[in-house]
Structures are given as structure tokens and as C-alpha cells.
Amino acid sequence: MKIIIRLCAGTLILGIIMIGLGFIMGPDYDQIGAFFTDYETYGDQITYIEHDEVSKVSIDADHRNVILSTHDEDYIIIAYYQKDSDDIVVAYEDQNITFIQRSNPSQQQGFNYKLPKPDGEDLYIILPKDSMIDLDIILKRGYIDHVSLDILELNDVYIRSEQAYVLMGNFIANDMNINVYDAYLSMKSFKAVRVSIDIHKYHAHIIDADIERLLISSKSSDVEIYEGSFIRIDGISESGTFDISEVTVSNTIDISSKTGDLNVSTSQTETIRMQTESGHMYLFVVATISYRMSIQALNGEVYVNSHFMGQSYTKNYGVLDMELDTINGDIRVNTFTP
């Protein structure tokens, strides 16, 4: 071992001497930079333009940052780089544009010491402003984002992400179906008729949304819904919490979690149903007086407007419905001044 350590120390000194010598000899730093970057494997940016009518754009990629934007023209632009190790197919058929990207295992041995091209994994999809197309995105790694300031108008949206962040905002859609397994989801300032979200691990944030029907299913993800207008919110979780605040829900809030807490602060809502096994519930409504209430905490405590009510509380008059049910948690219901 001592011999190897001495040998390493020797080569280290030799390396330092060579670096010093190299600097003295006046190297071309652009060439040195080119050696330590991986730009040449990406080639030039490829631009695909589709002038024909398009009703659907499908993306199926192993690793891409899908960047959506709009322009004033009536054609679709898809721009990307193709790395040497990638297989990419772009096709147009039956009004559908399909982009498929597969990453082949790297032939590089050991660690990668070359810097990748900063925008090498970006996939730009530039759509006409009022395209109303369907969008299907299946992504393993990377992210999905909408960057233009104009509102993007879409029809049906389907997103399936393994480890790709979904960071969309500023758009209008009809039906949205989103599955996220191992990444964050953050969507804000958007409008949709129906949104169905299935998220497994990380947090989900829905901010300032205008949705008729929102359905969220989570495994361990915490879900935050902040501001926005809804007709109905349905949520189910195994161990994640629901934090719904500053929202206007005209019809129903129906949420449940096995072990997560449920926090809701809402406007007058026709029906509020909340259920947990061991989580706590905090509910703020405009006026508790308007609700018929059926509240039960089997092994916990019930408080209504900060008054202790024992383990259950029932009120049979009111125009709105409230059903809260937990086994081991506590329930607190309060009136708040909006």
C-alpha cells in the first residue's frame, strides 16, 4: 500500500509540473474548452416544421425538457438536438405529429468528464396560439414547461412522467389526465374542464386554477391547492396530506386520506366530505351556521368554532352538507371571515 501511495504522490507531482509547463507554453484555451465539453456529439439544432393541419402532438421521450410555447403563425415547429447516442423519430400521420426519443446506453467507460450542452436536452414545441390540439407527453426524465406569456389553448392533455417535473401554467385545456411517479408537479394559472391527477411521491401544487372537476389521487404526495375556482374537488390519498386554501368550490369537496391530515379553507360549498383514519382535520368555512353537520371522531376530539363537542357532533338544520369522519384524529371546524 505504501508503495502505491508513494507512486500516486509521484504521479501527482508529475501532473502538477505538466500543468505548470502547459500553462507556460501558452495553450489555446478554446481548444482545451472544446476538449472538456460534449457539444460536438449533439450536432446542430434540428428544426421540424409542420404546415399541414395537426390535431395531436405526441411526445414519447427518455430524457427531454419539453418546452412549450406559442407563436402567431399557423404552423407547428419542433426543434431539438440529436445526440450521437440517441434514436429520434419525428413523423406526421393522420394529423398527428409524433416525436419519439430513445437514449442508448452510453459507450463511455467510467465517469463522464465532459460537460453536456446546456440546452442539448431541450425539445421546443412551438404551437399556434389557438391551436386547440391534443397533447400527449410520455417522459422518463427532464421536465415539461410552458414558457410563453400568451395563453396556450389545448384540447385534451395526457401526461405521464416517471422522473420528469411537470411545471405547466398559463394555458387552457379541456380534459387533462396527468400521472406523475417520481417528480414534483406544479401547475398554476390555468383553466380546464376536467383534470385528473395521479401522483405518487413528491408534492403537487395547483395554484390559481379554474377547473370544473378536479380529481386527485396520491400515494404519499402532499397536495396543495391554493386559490382558484372549482365546481368539484375529489381527492384520495394513502399517506399524503391535502392542503386546500383560499378556494371557491361551488358544489362538492370530497377528500380522504388514510394517515394524512386534511386542511381545507373554502367558500360556501354545497357539500363537504372529509374522511381519514388517523389524520387530523382542520376545516374553515364562511359560516358554519349554513351547514347540516355530521362530525365524528371515534377516538379523537371534535371542536366546532373552538368549542369542545366531545367525540361527535350533529346538526340537522342548514342548507349545505358537511360530513367529517375520522377514527384516530381530531376534527376542528371554524368559521372564518373571508
Added chain:
Amino acid sequence: MTSMLYTMGGESMHAYLREIESELKKYFSPQEVERILVYYTKEFERRMLLKEDPMMIYRTLDMEHIKERWLPETLKLRQHQSLKILLKSLIQLITYMFKVTSFIPYGIILSLFIIFYTVCISGVFFVIYLVSQTFYQYMIDVVYFTFERAEYVLVIGIGVTLFSLALLLMLIVMKFFLYLVKVTTEINIDFIQVKEKAI
């Protein structure tokens, strides 16, 4: 006294001592065997003076457990100057702990520690393998890249420096884990000695 012992069966005493020696040699180094034999020689001499038969003395020495009898003390006195000696002590210690019922739980804990260290050391070897592969790939890339002389010297210098640094770092980490193996082994040797004395 020697002449008297010979007359009282000194030859058979040496025969028994040789048997003990051959048994001990299976487990201990010649120096350690020599030290243990001093004890048995004195034991024979003392008891033969009390007119005990050498064969009877030998039978009472419990040859089946002679290794267990001397292991804790021998391990305590052993100098762990090389990895070979350290590994020998470690294997003997774990075997001993699993043979003595009251030490089995401690043997399990020690084994878990050793498994953890082994995994860490294997990880270090794997990183060394990756670093070597990276250096190999780096040198191939240098050969295929078109440089002037100054760039060649600088780029090779950077590669050699980083490779040596990474290798040195990994060797230091490996030495640290080997040190932990040594410390853990010696703590356990002390522990079984204290426990043995308490029993």
C-alpha cells in the same frame, strides 16, 4: 532437578509437550506456541514433583479446548502489524465468539460491522476501477483530439493530476476503513478478555 525429573518420566513429559505443541501450531504462530509451552512445561514440572503421572497430567489438560483456552490472551498479545495477521485474528475471534454461547450475540454484532466495512472497502475498489476506466478513456480521447504541443502537455497534466488525486483519496479512505477493522477487532479482543475474566 532435571536429572530427577528424567528419572520420574521426563522423556514422556517431552513427548506430551510435543503433542501439545503440534496441536497449538494449528492455530498460533511459533512465537505464540513457544510462550504457551513455557506454561505447560512449568505445569508438568510442578505436578511431577508432586509425583503425578505425566499421562494423568496430560489427560487433565483438556486438549479438545486448548485453542479456546489460550485464544483470548494470545490475541491480546498479538501485534497486528500486517493485514494478514489482522485478518487471521479477526477470523479466529469471530469463530471463537460463535463457539462460546454467551458471546454469540456479540459475534453477530461484530460480523455485521465487518460486513459493513467489507461493503465499504468493496465500494472503494469499485470507485478505483471506475476512476481507472475514466483515465483510460481520457487518455484515448486525448490521443484522438487534435492538439498542439502545449495543449497536449496541459491536458495530460490535468488528467494525471486528477487521476492521482482521486486514487490517493480512495487509498486514504481504504486505509481508514482498514483502521476501523483493526480498532473494532482489538476492542472486541479486549471485550472478550474482560468478559472471560469476569466469568
